[in-house]
Amino acid sequence: MPREAEPRYRAIAADLAAKIHTGHYPAGSALPAQRELSAAYGVTLMTLRQALRQLSDEGLIVQQAGRGTFVSPPHLAYRLGSLRSLADDLREQGHEVRTAVVSCGAGEPPAPVAAHVGSPALRLERVREFAGHAAVHQVSWVRLAPQLLDVDFTRVALYAALADIGVAVARASETIRPDVLSGDSSRYLGEPAGTPVFVSDRVTYTLDGTAVVADRAVILGRAMEIRAERAATGLSMTWAGALDATASLGPVS
Known part of the structure; x- marks a missing residue:
């Protein structure tokens, strides 16, 4: 029996996916309007929308009501074990x-x-930009050391600055929870209030158990994926409730 022809929408989805993977449509860029694409492929809008639905299900595109269809931005991996x-x-x-x-x-x-880092403390507020877009708003309170006041934190990581003054971080306790964007974070990340985010609260300690950093990071949900290495022995996560997870691993200073 002759092979059944591949559905047209799948062929269109495969072609668009190839163009995304090769950079013809870069991450974060807008795809042509649906009517333009349907005309280019010689199909109805219904067929084109089936193709776009497949790409959306595969995580390759994001459809925004009233704005259009965009190639999904690459994700930052938030590694809990680091x-x-x-x-x-x-x-x-x-x-x-x-x-x-x-x-x-x-x-x-x-x-x-x-109660963790003493008072007064160094307040360091930063915005992390990735692929040209703000993705993380972070406020760090650091046990005060006068040498830190002169550090250029646009170029030097906080942990590196601490190491330079003889303070070595050894471990961190961290809680990550889902939330929605609000307040200053909404302004600095350029997204409307109510946008899904992850919120990381953590305290970082030295070898002798002294808390040196207490901070909060607000991370755009669509910009990050959280990864954790798990082993057959040893607890990596404690589940605080049906929807809340508490991690006692690596921070993002």
Whole structure:
């Protein structure tokens, strides 16, 4: 019996996927309008939309109501087992990361933070940009050392700056939870309030158990995927509830 012809929408999806993978349509770019694509492929809008639905299911595109269809941006892997700076971790993955410092100076932290790192403390507020877009808004409170006030944190990672003054980080306790964007984070990340995000709260310690950093990172949900290495022995995550996970592993300083 002759082979049944491949559905037209699948062939269109395969062609568009190939163009995405080869960079014809770069990550984050807009695809042509649906009517333009349907005319180019000589199919109805219904057939084209089947192809786009397949690409969406595969995570290759994102359809935004009223705006159009966009190639999905590449994802940053947030590695729970890493105790390195975010920038170093992402450079190893082949990504370019730009750090913008919003503010840096001594201040009075909130009482729960002061209980960890003392008061006054260094308040370091940063925005991490990836693939040309802001992806992480991070506020770090650091046990105050005068030498840190002169560090250029656009170029130097916080952990590296601590190491330079003889403070070696040894471990971190971290909680990651889903939330929605609000307040200053919405402004700095350029996304509307209510956008899905991950919120990381963590405390970093030295070898002797002294807390040196307490910070919060707000991470755009669509920009990150969280990865963890699991072993047959040893607890890597404790589940706090039906939808909440608490991780006691690596931070993103």
